[in-house]
Amino acid sequence: MNKQLPNGVFPTMITPFTASNEVDYTALEKLVEWYIQHKVDGLFAVCQSSEMFKLSLDERVELARFIMEKAKGRVPVIASGHIADTFEEQVKELKAMCGTGxxxxxxxxxxxxxxxxxxDMFKGNLERLLKHIPEHIPLGFYECPSPYKRVMSPSLLRWCAETGRFFFLKDTSCDMENITEKLEAVQGTGLKIYNANTATLLDSLKLGIAGYSGVMANFHPELYVWLTRNYSDRPVEAKQLSDQLSMASLIEKQLYPVNAKYYQMLEGNFTNNISRTQDYTAFTPTHRLEVEQLQRLSKRLAAQLPDGK
Incomplete structure (x- = not known):
């Protein structure tokens, strides 16, 4: 079985909710199609952007199962969703997620x-946990910023890669030195690293990063797709695009994921921008205007890019 994931863009998926605060599966199906139409290389379902800490286990499991069903094998779907504090509860969560396919x-x-x-404690706990996860399931790591950010050391990552079970890391270090050392550490293994940070993305691609897995792929994934596929052949245009993407990514600091949901309203996919992690009523007219301007800018940039891969 080939457990390798493709290089490229893996959006950290957002979760639409109905007016009654239930998962909106009609909007979610539209979102899956929107990502795929914008040529993403995979989908990262059930992550922090998905508001997984505010989803029940049943909701997390059904979210992953539904996205797998709608993706229909067109792109790989990866998912996290273990949020519990105790080992026993995490085993339950992870086994349930494995069952989604x-x-x-x-x-x-x-x-x-x-x-x-x-x-060393990390290694011991991981060895214990791996005994409960079916060996045929490809595994990855996510340096999730909440409730605290645990950035993996290069030596620890190498040790994990050498188990032969890990194929993905979403790096959130935002640090080129750390990224460089991690890339060196996993050379010759099957583990690929995907950068979550826009400012360091282009430089990290040149060093061998496999792709992008970050929140801005909920706004304009097509621009990240172009960058990851054409940075080598089109260095001048790639540098210009990278600069523009870095400035655009400052909108992450606005009111995410409420703003990303508003972007999806503009795209015709969502009916509201309700969130369980942010007060969506704090999304002001100025916030809306900024997202509308970002959408227009994104479409203009996409239209101006030269043909690529």
Missing amino acids: IDALVLITNRLVQQHESD
């Missing part, structure tokens, strides 16, 4: 140890 199961690095605990 996802293409890879992503472990959250901060769930394996507490903030003050060592890499």
Whole structure:
């Protein structure tokens, strides 16, 4: 079985809700189609952008199962969703997620140890956890910023890669030195690293990063797709696009994921921007105007890009 994931763009999917605060599966189906129409290379379902910490286990499982069903094998679907504090509850969560048929199961690095605990403790807990996860399931890691960010050390990542079970890392270090050392550490293994940070993305692609997995792929994934596929052949245009994407990514600091949901309203996919993690009523007319301007800018940039891969 080929457990490798493709290089490229893996959006960290957002979750639409109905007016009664239930998962809106009609809007979710439209969102899956929108990502695929914009030529993403995979989907990262059930992550922090999905508001997984505010979803029940049943909701997380059904979300992953539904996205797998609607993707229909056109792109791989990976998912996380273990949010519990206790080992026993995490095993229950991970086994349930394995049962959805996802293409890879992503472990959250901060769930394996507490903030003050060592890499040796991480290894011990991971070895214990791996005994409960079916060996045929490809695995990955996500340096989720909440409830605290556990950035993996290069040596720990190498150790994990050498188990032969890990094929994905969503890196959130936003640090070129750390990224460079991680890339060197996993050379010769099957583990690929995907950068979540726009400012460092182009430089990291040149060093061998496999792609992008970040929140801005909920706004204009087609621009990240172009960048990841054409940065080498079109270096001048890639640099210009990278600069523009970095400035656009500052909207992450606005009121995410409410603003991303408003963008999806503009795209015709969502009917509202209700969120369980943010107060969507705090989304002001000025916020809306900024997202509308971003949408127009995104479409203009996409139209101006030269033909690529």
